[in-house]
Amino acid sequence: MQARGGIEGSPGSQSLRSCGAATGAPAACGLLGDSAARDYSRKLRLFNDFAAPELGLAMAGLGLAPGMTVLEAGCGTGEILHGLHEAVAPGGTVVGIDLSAAHARAARAAAPAGAAVVQADLLRACIAPRTLDRIWSLNTVNHLRDPVAGLTALAQLLRPGGRLALAQSALLPEMYFAWDSRLERLTRGAVRRYYQARYGLDERDLRGARNILGWMRGACLRNVSVRTLVIERVSPLGRADEAYLLEAIFRGTFGERLRPFLPARDYAALARLCDPQHPAFALARADFHFLQTLTLVTGEAPS
Secondary structure, eight states: OOSSSOOOSSTTGGGBOOOSGGGSSOOOOOTTOOOTTOOOHHHHHHHHHHTHHHHHHHHHTSOOOTTOEEEEESOTTSHHHHHHHHHHTTTOEEEEEESOHHHHHHHHHHSOTTOEEEESOTTTOOBOTTOEEEEEEESOGGGSSSHHHHHHHHHTTEEEEEEEEEEEEOSSOOBSOTTOHHHHHHHHHHHHHHHHHHHTOOHHHHTGGGGHHHHHHHTTOEEEEEEEEEEEEESSOOHHHHHIIIIIIIIIIIGGGGGGGSOHHHHHHHHHHTOTTSTTOGGGSTTOEEEEEEEEEEEEOOO
């Protein structure tokens, strides 16, 4: 299979035209700074491992069947491609697309034999209209500057009656520190101010995904349905849970970058909770209780 200049050699590949970066000028950066050069592969792998049980439940309701042609829009590091590939085999086609060159390389290395991975701007990748049976997209559309326009473009790739499924985590605030709601609230506010300062956004931009249902209906999809799962973890944590919470959240989302956005005393308290070497380390507490939502919204292409 070719990552650029066409996808060949797989069942159903006649529905897929030339894809990739050869579609014109470089894409503008996404709402949260996404570009072909950006790389947060480690964070994506950590989340996919952490949320694997809930992602499996979400995907089980997609009605995947052998012989279908499926696109993962924003495939990241490619772990989910395995589940999609298994569900449409034999005779099916699975394609993953991601803007980041590093993510696409990682996805190609992880993808099952027979799945294609394309590095391209999602809205410029040249997939023939009305050729896909399903589109799956996790934590991606909220990175677009115009989500309704993006979903409208994706919907045009679906066959009549084909389904688009968006999965979005954390539409409701997560619970990290059940014993200290004040520090948790201040930390969420600091994270928001960090992103506002880094990307020049306001709160409506950062929290726009709360209207994911409205985006889907704005794209004129039919029979839109919503289901929200809860990702819940308690102490003692499994390996994948601790790795995600420590590396992606405590170090990657909190960490030193929040220092300017918190009072010194509160930053010090947060640092103690996030430090595995400190007696107060949150993930080692017997009362650690984490909650996060995973919302799945699906809609059908018009006939």
